[in-house]
Structure formats: structure tokens, C-alpha cells
Amino acid sequence: MSLIKSISGIRGTIGGRVGEGLSPLDVVKFTAAYATFIKNNTTKKSRTIVVGRDARISGPMVCDLVCGTLVGMGFDVVNIGLASTPTTEIAVVKEGACGGLILTASHNPTHWNALKLLNEKGEFLNDAEGKQVLAIAESDAYEFAEVTDLGHVYINNTYNRKHIEDVLALPLVDADAIAKADFTVALDAVNSVGGVVIVELLKALGVRKIIGINTEPTGHFAHNPEPIPENLTEIASLVKEKGADVGFVVDPDVDRLAIVQENGEMFVEENTLIAIADYVLAHTPGSTVSNLSSSRGLRDVTEKHGCTYTAAAVGEVNVTTEMKRTGAIIGGEGNGGVIYPELHYGRDALVGVALFLTLMAKSGKKVSEIRAALPQYSIYKTKVELSAGLDVDAILQRVKEMYKSEKVTDIDGVKIDFADAWVHLRKSNTEPIIRVYAEAHDAEAAAALGDKIKNLILEFN
Numbered sequence: 001m002s003l004i005k006s007i008s009g010i011r012g013t014i015g016g017r018v019g020e021g022l023s024p025l026d027v028v029k030f031t032a033a034y035a036t037f038i039k040n041n042t043t044k045k046s047r048t049i050v051v052g053r054d055a056r057i058s059g060p061m062v063c064d065l066v067c068g069t070l071v072g073m074g075f076d077v078v079n080i081g082l083a084s085t086p087t088t089e090i091a092v093v094k095e096g097a098c099g100g101l102i103l104t105a106s107h108n109p110t111h112w113n114a115l116k117l118l119n120e121k122g123e124f125l126n127d128a129e130g131k132q133v134l135a136i137a138e139s140d141a142y143e144f145a146e147v148t149d150l151g152h153v154y155i156n157n158t159y160n161r162k163h164i165e166d167v168l169a170l171p172l173v174d175a176d177a178i179a180k181a182d183f184t185v186a187l188d189a190v191n192s193v194g195g196v197v198i199v200e201l202l203k204a205l206g207v208r209k210i211i212g213i214n215t216e217p218t219g220h221f222a223h224n225p226e227p228i229p230e231n232l233t234e235i236a237s238l239v240k241e242k243g244a245d246v247g248f249v250v251d252p253d254v255d256r257l258a259i260v261q262e263n264g265e266m267f268v269e270e271n272t273l274i275a276i277a278d279y280v281l282a283h284t285p286g287s288t289v290s291n292l293s294s295s296r297g298l299r300d301v302t303e304k305h306g307c308t309y310t311a312a313a314v315g316e317v318n319v320t321t322e323m324k325r326t327g328a329i330i331g332g333e334g335n336g337g338v339i340y341p342e343l344h345y346g347r348d349a350l351v352g353v354a355l356f357l358t359l360m361a362k363s364g365k366k367v368s369e370i371r372a373a374l375p376q377y378s379i380y381k382t383k384v385e386l387s388a389g390l391d392v393d394a395i396l397q398r399v400k401e402m403y404k405s406e407k408v409t410d411i412d413g414v415k416i417d418f419a420d421a422w423v424h425l426r427k428s429n430t431e432p433i434i435r436v437y438a439e440a441h442d443a444e445a446a447a448a449l450g451d452k453i454k455n456l457i458l459e460f461n
Contacts, residue, residue, distance in 0.1 A: 002112075005030075005134055008124055008315070011105055011114035014058045022113055027065040032144070033137035034101065034117050035073035037129065042098035044120050047151065050095055052080045052088030052159075053103035054252045055192040055217035058113045062103050066115065067153050070101075074145030077153045082193045082217060084254035085116065086348035087163040092122035093344070094162065104253035107226035110219060123345050124317045160197045163350060164204050166343055172283055173354045177361040179206025185357075186211040186244040186260065188235040190225045191218050192252035194349070201350050205357060211242050227251050227258035227336060229266045240264030246360065246367050248353055255347035256336040259356065261367040269336040270295040274374055276338055276352060277330045279359040281305040286329030289322045291315070292415045293424050293437045294334030297375040313412035314426065320345040334379070377439050380446035384434045384457045392427040392434060395460050399425060399453070421445060423453050 003012035003021055010030045012022030019026065038049065049070050053059045067077045080091050085102050092100040100118035108114075117125050117133060125133065136142060145151070168175055185207050189195035195215030202210050213235060214222040224231045227249045239247040239260045247260030259267035267275075274297040277288055281301065287308045290298045299309040312322035320339060323331045332339040337347030340355070359370065386392065396414045407417040413426035413434075421440035428435060434457060438450035 005137075006130065008130065008317070009114050009116040011108070011112065013111050014113055015111070022062075024061075024065055027062055027115070028069045029140075030115055030133070030137050031066050031069040031101070032073055032142040033133050034099070034115070035070055035075055036136050036142040037133045038075075038099040038120075039073070041129070041132075042120050044096065044098040046096050046098050047074065048076045048078060048095055048097040050078045050080060050088060050091045050097045050100040050118075051103065052083035052085075052091065052100070054084075054254075055082055055195075055219040056103075056105070056113055056252065057110060057219040059103055059219065062113050062115075066101055066103060071151040071153060072144045073142070074149045074151055076151040078156050079153055080159045081155070081157050082196060083159055084163075084193050084197055084350070086255055086344065086346050086350060087159050087197065089118060089122035089346040090163050090166065090344055091156075091159045092118055092120065094159075102253065106253055107251045107256070109224065110221050121345070123320060126317050126321070160200060163197070164201050167201065167350050167354050168204060170340075170342060170351070170354070172280060172358065173205075174358045174361065175205045178357045179208075181357075181361040182209070183207055183245040183357065183360065184209040184211065184243065186213070186235055186239045186242065186247035187215065188213050188232065188247070188249045189215045189217075190221050190223065190227075190250070190252055191216060192221070192225070192254075193217055194250035194252070194254045197254060197350065198248065198250060198353065201353060205354060207357070211238060211244055213238060221252070225252050227256055227269065229268075232258065232260065232266070236260055236264045236266070246357075248349075250349045254349045257338065257349040257352040257356075258336050259367065261371065263368055265368070267367060267371055270297065270334040270377070270379060271371055271374055272336045272352060272356075273330075273332040273334065273338050274298050274301055275359065275370055276355045277301055278305075278374070279355060280330045280340070281307060284329055287326045289319055289326060289328045289331035291319055291333050292409060292412050293426070294332075295375075295377050295379060296422065296439060297377050300375040311409065311415075316347060318412075376441060378441070378443040378446045379437060379439045380443065380450040381438075382436050382450050382454055383428075384436060384454050386432045386434065388432060390432070392432075395434070395457060396425055396427065398460060399456065402456075418449075421449050423449055425453065425457075
């Protein structure tokens with residue numbers, strides 16, 4: 001059993017004893033703490049909170065608990081049902097709500113679920129806000145409403161369609177061009193809400209030939225739901241065998257997008273943001289942002305268009321904060337998360353699909369040709385397990401000192417930028433490890449750099 005309490009939300013396994021997993025009592029406790037935080041901090045007169053969920057087996061139970069608790073705290077609830085994370089974010093704004101809860105454990109397996117916490121802007125709570133929620137929960141500093149002040153639950157199943165309509169209205173999305181291109185599109189929705197909303201989006205974009213697998217939102221994930229190459233062998237084979245022009249893969253809450261080339265090879269999730277940013281920048285120049293662990297390719301395409309790139313600390317809220325500061329027109333994370341502020345500040349696979357299909361249609365290029373034109377990099381990821389009680393910060397400081405002649409960034413761990421490569425070291429908040437990410441122009445060089453730093457850390461261990 002696992003229960004992980006962090007600023008981004010409460011994530012845990014279903015079942016087990018209180019405090020050891022995401023039990024019903026834990027769901028109520030943290031929902032009440034979140035509602036108390038919203039009550040104390042919202043600028044809205046509304047006492048409405050939006051709730052959306054992915055298709056996990058535990059979803060209906062967790063949703064009932066969350067909605068009932070919010071009602072008991074005196075809030076009205078707009079329950080939008082099966083909805084993606086970005087759809088829920090958009091619904092918060094459209095409802096004029098004072099917050100939102102997304103019930104999803106993202107790429108975690110079926111037996112996990114989570115409460116993701118949104119503010120009145122439909123964006124994730126920042127570090128200080130998240131810590132306030134955790135402190136309220138820890139001290140049981142919440143108070144339920146009197147019977148005459150109880151809230152109500154309202155069902156609204158229109159937000160998937162509203163989200164799609166907003167995507168179609170974006171100036172850089174060209175549904176007519178996509179329809180004329182007559183693409184055959186394969187989709188793996190890992191038996192969650194993507195099987196509903198991405199299929200509906202593709203049809204709205206004029207795609208007539210859709211080859212779907214795992215599109216029934218049963219919550220019984222057909223494979224590990226994280227959209228990384230080792231989990232996507234089925235759709236890779238399908239794209240090649242059926243002659244599809246492209247394959248799309250989303251995670252259970254549809255905020256990450258992986259792409260499969262027409263030859264069955266992976267486009268590589270780091271390239272999702274890079275390719276889409278290249279298209280956006282060609283039509284609307286502006287600055288870009290990604291996190292420190294994301295590919296240098298975004299920086300390269302941004303500078304190619306004469307624009308400015310900035311790196312943020314890892315975490316979606318950190319990226320969006322930097323995007324607002326710099327006025328970035330596009331940004332995101334190397335895990336396939338595209339953030340396009342013209343729609344909203346949140347990772348959104350629907351926007352990614354629509355912009356990528358428009359790029360394909362307007363360029364006339366195959367997916368493999370689009371990838372070949374991008375900066376060529378390879379990322380290597382590993383980790384170092386540390387002895388108990390070791391001072392991780394001291395280790396990172398030693399590495400920083402050893403490479404002080406290089407460009408070093410320490411806003412989130414330690415990142416060392418070399419002329420043709422980089423390495424990023426981050427400590428885990430939940431286990432005694434240091435994560436090591438390295439990037440170079442080929443896989444061998446990236447692995448060599450990552451292992452070199454890993455072995456250096458092991459000498460300190």
C-alpha cells in the first residue's frame with residue numbers, strides 16, 4: 001500500500017489501512033482540507049468546485065466520496081463525469097468556479113488513484129498553496145457545514161464537447177486541411193477517457209479513418225499506462241500493419257501525448273512538444289519554456305525562429321509560472337505535455353493532436369520526415385540509490401563545485417550544460433535516490449555522460 005502526499009495532490013493505492021493507501025477516510029480528509037484552503041483563499045463569490053475523473057475502476061467510488069465531502073463542506077459541485085485533466089481545468093474557468101478536483105493517478109497503474117488540486121484559474125496549486133492543504137489535513141483543521149448550508153451536486157456532461165469546440169476554434173488548427181488530407185489515424189487510449197474525447201476530437205477534425213485500440217473506458221488498462229516506448233509495442237505494430245499515417249497514444253487523464261511514426265517507430269515523446277512548437281513559432285513567433293529535464297531541442301527550434309527559450313524547474317506549475325513571466329506562446333514538458341496558453345495553461349493532449357495533424361496536413365510530410373527535420377538528440381535516464389542518512393544536498397553541491405567552469409543551473413537540483421550535451425541531477429522527495437538525466441546527440445554519448453556522473457556520485461556514497 002502507498003500514500004504519497006505532495007504539493008500537486010494526494011496519490012495512493014486503493015485499499016488497505018487508513019494512512020497506508022488512499023482509503024475512503026483519506027479521500028474525505030484531504031478533500032475537506034482542500035475545501036478549507038479554497039474557502040480561505042478564493043477571490044470568487046461562487047461556492048462551486050468542479051470535479052472530473054478518468055475511467056479508473058475506483059473512479060465512481062472516489063468521486064462519490066469527493067462530491068459528498070464537498071457538499072458537506074458547504075460547496076456546490078459541478079460533476080463533469082468522465083473528463084480529461086485539461087477538460088476539467090477548462091471547466092473550472094467556464095463555470096467561474098473557485099477550484100477543481102481531478103480524480104486521476106495519471107500514468108500510474110489501475111490500483112492507484114489521486115486527487116489533483118486546482119485553483120480558481122483551473123491551474124495546479126503552487127508549492128506554498130499545496131503545503132497549506134497538507135498542513136490543514138495534518139491538523140484536521142477543517143469544519144463541516146451546518147445542515148442548512150450544505151451544498152448541492154449538479155451533473156454537467158457537456159465539457160468534453162466544449163473543450164473540443166475550443167480546440168477547433170484555435171487559429172492554428174485547420175480542420176479543413178486535416179479533412180482534405182484524409183489521414184488514417186491509429187489511437188491507443190489505454191482504456192480511459194481518451195477513448196471518448198480523442199475519438200470525438202478526431203471526428204470533429206474530419207478524420208474518417210480511425211483505428212482504435214483500448215478505446216473502451218473500462219478502467220482495466222490493457223498495458224502499463226505510461227506512454228513510453230516499451231509500453232507501446234501493440235500500437236507500433238498496428239500502425240505499420242494497417243498503413244496508418246500516424247499513431248497517437250495518451251495517458252489515462254489525457255494530458256500527455258506520444259506519437260508513432262508511419263513506419264511503426266516511435267516519434268519519441270520529447271519530440272511531441274518540439275515539433276508542435278516549431279509549427280507554432282513559424283506562424284506566431286514568441287518565447288518558449290520547458291523544464292530543466294526536457295530536451296535541448298526546444299531551445300534549438302526556438303532560437304532558429306529568432307526567439308527566446310527559458311528553462312524552468314521540473315513540475316507543470318513551475319513551467320506555467322515561467323511561461324506567464326516570459327509571455328511564452330508555447331511550452332511544456334518532455335514527457336509529451338504540450339501547454340498552449342491561447343487555450344489554457346495546462347498540459348493538453350487534445351491541443352497536441354489538433355496542432356500536429358494540422359502540421360502534417362499543411363506540410364505534406366510524413367511523421368518520420370517531420371522528425372528527421374528536428375534537432376537530433378537522445379536522452380538517457382538513470383538513478384543512483386543512496387545509503388540511508390546520506391546528505392543528498394551535500395553530494396549535489398560537490399558535483400556543482402567540480403563542474404563550476406561549465407554552465408551550472410541550481411534552481412532544481414543541479415544541471416550542467418556542456419557544449420554538446422547536458423546532465424541534470426535531482427533528488428527524489430519520496431525515496432533515497434538521485435535521478436540522473438543526460439542528453440547528447442546520440443544514445444551512446446548520452447549514456448556515457450549519465451553513467452559518468454552516476455559513478456561519480458557512487459564514489460561519494
